[in-house]
Amino acid sequence: MSETGIGARVTRKEDFRFVTGRGTYTDDINRPNQLWMWLLRSPHAHARLKKIDTTAAAKMPGVHAIFTHDDLARDNVGGLPCGWLIHSKDGSPMVEPPHPVLAAGVVRHVGDPIAAVIAETRAQAREAAEAIEVDYEVLPAVVDTREAIKDGAPQIWPEAKNNTCFDWHLGDKDAVDKAFAKAAHVTKLDLVNNRLVPNAMEPRAAIGEYDVATGEHTLWTTSQNPHVIRLLMGAFVLHIPEHKLRVVAPDVGGGFGSKIYHYAEEALVTWAAAKVKRPVKWTADRSESFMSDAQGRDHHTHAELALDKDGKFLGLRVSTLANLGAYLSTFSTSIPTYLYGTLLAGTYTTPAIYVETRAVFTNTVPVDAYRGAGRPEASYLLERIVDLAADELGIDPAELRRRNFIPKDAYPYQTPVALQYDSGDYFTTLDMALKAADYANFEARRKEAASRGKYRGIGMATYIEACGIAPSAVAGALGARAGLYEMAEVRVHPTGSVTLFTGCHSHGQGHETTFAQLVADRLGIPIDQVEVVHGDTGKIPFGMGTYGSRSLPVGGSAIVKALDKVVAKGKKIAAHLLEAAEADIEFKDGKFQVAGTDRAKTFGEIALTAYVPHKYPIEELEPGLDETAFYDPKNFTYPAGAHVVEVEIDPDTGVVELKGVWAADDFGRIINPMIVEGQVHGGLAQGIGQALLEHCVYDDSGQLLTGSFNDYAMPRADDLPSFHLGTNATLCTHNPLGVKGCGEAGAIGSPGAVMNAIVDALSPLGVKHIDMPASPRRIWETIQAHRPRMAAE
Amino acid sequence: MPTVSMTVNGKKVSGTVEPRTLLVQFLRETLGLTGTHVGCDTSQCGACVVDIDGDSVKSCTILAVQCEGANVTTIEGLANGSELHPMQEAFREHHGLQCGFCTPGMIMSAVDLVKKNPNPTEQEIRHWLEGNLCRCTGYHNIVKAIEAGAKAMGARK
Ligand code: FES
Ligand code: FES
Numbered sequence: 014m015s016e017t018g019i020g021a022r023v024t025r026k027e028d029f030r031f032v033t034g035r036g037t038y039t040d041d042i043n044r045p046n047q048l049w050m051w052l053l054r055s056p057h058a059h060a061r062l063k064k065i066d067t068t069a070a071a072k073m074p075g076v077h078a079i080f081t082h083d084d085l086a087r088d089n090v091g092g093l094p095c096g097w098l099i100h101s102k103d104g105s106p107m108v109e110p111p112h113p114v115l116a117a118g119v120v121r122h123v124g125d126p127i128a129a130v131i132a133e134t135r136a137q138a139r140e141a142a143e144a145i146e147v148d149y150e151v152l153p154a155v156v157d158t159r160e161a162i163k164d165g166a167p168q169i170w171p172e173a174k175n176n177t178c179f180d181w182h183l184g185d186k187d188a189v190d191k192a193f194a195k196a197a198h199v200t201k202l203d204l205v206n207n208r209l210v211p212n213a214m215e216p217r218a219a220i221g222e223y224d225v226a227t228g229e230h231t232l233w234t235t236s237q238n239p240h241v242i243r244l245l246m247g248a249f250v251l252h253i254p255e256h257k258l259r260v261v262a263p264d265v266g267g268g269f270g271s272k273i274y275h276y277a278e279e280a281l282v283t284w285a286a287a288k289v290k291r292p293v294k295w296t297a298d299r300s301e302s303f304m305s306d307a308q309g310r311d312h313h314t315h316a317e318l319a320l321d322k323d324g325k326f327l328g329l330r331v332s333t334l335a336n337l338g339a340y341l342s343t344f345s346t347s348i349p350t351y352l353y354g355t356l357l358a359g360t361y362t363t364p365a366i367y368v369e370t371r372a373v374f375t376n377t378v379p380v381d382a383y384r385g386a387g388r389p390e391a392s393y394l395l396e397r398i399v400d401l402a403a404d405e406l407g408i409d410p411a412e413l414r415r416r417n418f419i420p421k422d423a424y425p426y427q428t429p430v431a432l433q434y435d436s437g438d439y440f441t442t443l444d445m446a447l448k449a450a451d452y453a454n455f456e457a458r459r460k461e462a463a464s465r466g467k468y469r470g471i472g473m474a475t476y477i478e479a480c481g482i483a484p485s486a487v488a489g490a491l492g493a494r495a496g497l498y499e500m501a502e503v504r505v506h507p508t509g510s511v512t513l514f515t516g517c518h519s520h521g522q523g524h525e526t527t528f529a530q531l532v533a534d535r536l537g538i539p540i541d542q543v544e545v546v547h548g549d550t551g552k553i554p555f556g557m558g559t560y561g562s563r564s565l566p567v568g569g570s571a572i573v574k575a576l577d578k579v580v581a582k583g584k585k586i587a588a589h590l591l592e593a594a595e596a597d598i599e600f601k602d603g604k605f606q607v608a609g610t611d612r613a614k615t616f617g618e619i620a621l622t623a624y625v626p627h628k629y630p631i632e633e634l635e636p637g638l639d640e641t642a643f644y645d646p647k648n649f650t651y652p653a654g655a656h657v658v659e660v661e662i663d664p665d666t667g668v669v670e671l672k673g674v675w676a677a678d679d680f681g682r683i684i685n686p687m688i689v690e691g692q693v694h695g696g697l698a699q700g701i702g703q704a705l706l707e708h709c710v711y712d713d714s715g716q717l718l719t720g721s722f723n724d725y726a727m728p729r730a731d732d733l734p735s736f737h738l739g740t741n742a743t744l745c746t747h748n749p750l751g752v753k754g755c756g757e758a759g760a761i762g763s764p765g766a767v768m769n770a771i772v773d774a775l776s777p778l779g780v781k782h783i784d785m786p787a788s789p790r791r792i793w794e795t796i797q798a799h800r801p802r803m804a805a806e
Numbered sequence: 807m808p809t810v811s812m813t814v815n816g817k818k819v820s821g822t823v824e825p826r827t828l829l830v831q832f833l834r835e836t837l838g839l840t841g842t843h844v845g846c847d848t849s850q851c852g853a854c855v856v857d858i859d860g861d862s863v864k865s866c867t868i869l870a871v872q873c874e875g876a877n878v879t880t881i882e883g884l885a886n887g888s889e890l891h892p893m894q895e896a897f898r899e900h901h902g903l904q905c906g907f908c909t910p911g912m913i914m915s916a917v918d919l920v921k922k923n924p925n926p927t928e929q930e931i932r933h934w935l936e937g938n939l940c941r942c943t944g945y946h947n948i949v950k951a952i953e954a955g956a957k958a959m960g961a962r963k
């Protein structure tokens with residue numbers, strides 16, 4: 014392995030600009046002559062807009078224009094599209110209500126945009142927005158899915174009876190019923206997967222610009238997938254053909270899913286810029302992010318696990334209510350269905366599984382993918398119910414898991430919920446994590462803690478995820494309205510340096526380094542001879558962007574394909590130059606060599622020849638060395654692993670202290686271990702945040718109670734310990750690098766492990782389950798409710 | 807509109823600002839120093855931390871006019887030409903950043919910590935960073951970077 018090749022801990026090429034404050038995030042960009050947009054947003058969760066009076070606001074200083082839905086309608090501006098069609102059990106398509114860019118007569122959640130003010134400065138736009146007079150007829154609101162499905166609940170969309178968008182299912186119900194009929198034991202559990210706010214540290218921002226001379230529109234936006242935004246906004250919302258629309262996603266300060274979707278503000282600045290013939294910029298306040306970025310999770314689930322007398326899982330039955338919020342965000346409908354139900358086999362051989370998901374509209378911000386997206390929900394429920402079953406049967410939870418793991422020699426393994434796992438070894442990662450955590454000697458630590466009046470517990474969770482959604486044909490058959498391949502262009506310059514254009518997008522993942530390592534390694538050139546370009550539809554032919562841990566498995570595979578084409582063409586050129594047969598040319602360590610001889614040409618010489626084709630097989634071969642590849646994967650990839658967490662609880666305060674967090678992961682081949690570890694650290698923090706701290710709460714009237722960092726508990730440095738990581742690789746069998754993806758794993762496995770540890774700690778009190786987040790108050794109340802009564806009481 | 811003058815990254819600067827202009831707006835909008843970021847509107851996130859007269863300060867919590875005559879250092883002023891400050895180098899070396907958005911504030915805050923406490927423990931670092939949010943790194947490598955940066959700053963003296 015070279016110092017910069019595959020497997021090396023290469024420090025990041027992008028870091029110089031970031032540590033010196035020279036990154037270029039969207040809000041750092043200012044266009045000549047630009048105006049600002051501010052949005053008037055609804056203060057009510059549900060209301061009819063009886064009248065919008067902009068007369069006074071329009072006269073405020075600096076104001077250029079105020080737009081409402083009527084202005085958009087006059088221009089035929091479309092609604093924001095949903096990218097995944099789900100069918101209900103009865104075969105009917107989901108209810109797909111319109112998602113207007115500005116509210117069309119009714120607002121349906123706090124923060125729903127009503128009017129866009131365009132002014133000279135941001136402050137002027139904001140002041141004018143505050144001067145718009147709206148006559149609201151406040152309507153009853155509903156925020157909880159369990160209430161929303163009741164007869165008589167406030168109706169958010171007339172076409173969605175009982176606020177139900179769809180009632181979906183997957184699996185063989187009869188087989189599951191039979192499994193339960195012969196079960197020796199059934200474990201039942203009701204649990205909540207708490208609603209979260211993604212909160213990337215960079216608030217969303219967008220700038221629209223229109224070139225009157227050429228008719229071209231440009232949008233700079235905080236996006237994880239600029240080409241997808243161009244497609245959605247161009248084709249469905251603004252009706253601008255792709256060749257007249259450029260979307261740039263420059264440095265983006267974190268995404269975690271929330272910057273995948275096409276948002277109203279992107280369409281508004283693009284459209285408004287053409288209207289007022291000046292660039293228009295919008296940057297969200299954090300308060301706006303809380304009420305306009307798509308949120309995550311929010312499931313209520315009932316699950317039942319059937320076991321035989323030896324603890325073998327026979328069947329799993331799951332029923333989930335999933336909150337979609339008020340509108341369908343871009344990929345919202347795929348999350349509680351195909352990214353959730355299909356993962357319910359987990360790491361286990363459960364032969365019969367049936368899941369039904371009822372997706373529900375509420376007067377809340379739309380819900381969509383947040384780091385893990387469906388898979389954390391699946392893993393959390395599985396790992397909680399397995400622990401509960403272990404407790405009920407008196408079997409060690411590690412042992413119960415091992416009895417049910419998919420055997421190491423069973424791959425490819427077909428689950429009863431559609432997926433086929435290509436490779437894995439769940440025994441080794443669990444053993445690694447348990448050993449690192451000294452699981453064997455835990456009881457002594459519990460005793461010691463008890464002697465100090467503390468409750469100590471240890472918990473584990475295994476997880477599997479499905480990454481790099483694919484193949485496109487399968488995703489299409491399941492309702493996806495997009496392809497899910499990736500693209501790469503390897504442009505070799507005459508002097509042998511390389512620019513790589515990737516359709517993936519880095520918003521923290523370090524692609525400029527990992528992908529450069531890959532190119533340098535494969536072509537045998539120094540890493541500083543490789544530049545990675547991403548995030549601009551004006552430069553990159555196409556791309557599907559970055560989410561679902563797809564960049565390396567899908568985007569990396571496309572890069573390999575393009576590199577293979579470069580090498581294949583290089584061999585032809587070398588054969589001509591060296592007067593040898595093409596079949597005799599070997600490419601190794603940056604040299605094209607005639608096999609078995611020392612006759613060779615360097616990569617640089619071949620590149621130069623391609624562009625200065627004096628001695629060149631011009632009859633058979635075009636000049637130049639610039640290759641493009643699209644890669645559509647044959648299957649998902651299946652990263653998996655085990656997390657172990659040890660906690661100590663102070664019964665007087667209810668505070669949970671993390672004593673240790675261990676993760677052992679299987680990501681397949683790893684290109685840059687330093688970057689992979691960073692991804693796991695960040696995922697763990699988000700998963701632990703969900704388990705202990707984070708909760709997005711609305712009151713019954715639909716007001717967002719956790720609308721700032723004062724109220725929404727983000728994990729801080731002193732909430733977390735340092736983490737202990739390990740990896741064990743089984744290679745993906747169907748992509749050229751054997752890679753699986755690592756971006757979401759930390760957030761998928763850790764909530765279950767934390768909560769299992771907490772329940773274990775409190776098990777001496779008879780506690781069987783606690784819902785997330787395990788806040789000090791919730792823990793303290795649980796302890797009070799379970800404490801043995803004192804004799805005097 | 808009042809005029810305000812201060813020294814920013816060693817250079818005397820002045821500008822006419824509305825009285826309500828925050829220091830962070832003055833830096834970003836008037837001076838074009840966009841390395842100082844805005845991550846919130848409640849003074850919670852620390853993306854905006856700069857050094858004012860020797861103390862790290864959230865530049866969203868102070869008005870530009872309050873900084874009349876002050877000596878301000880932003881992330882752009884930390885490196886010595888192309889030679890990174892040891893704390894910047896440590897963040898790069900230890901992968902203390904991912905998206906980079908929190909990074910300027912983290913580094914400015916860390917430099918101030920080490921000035922005040924040259925050998926901070928892990929717990930002291932974590933406690934100090936209470937006012938700096940990062941959503942990407944889980945803080946693990948930020949803590950490692952600051953430990954290493956503290957050592958390097960000590961060695962440089
Ligand atoms: S911008 Fe968040 S603390 Fe200053
Ligand atoms: S590196 Fe992204 S927020 Fe810290």
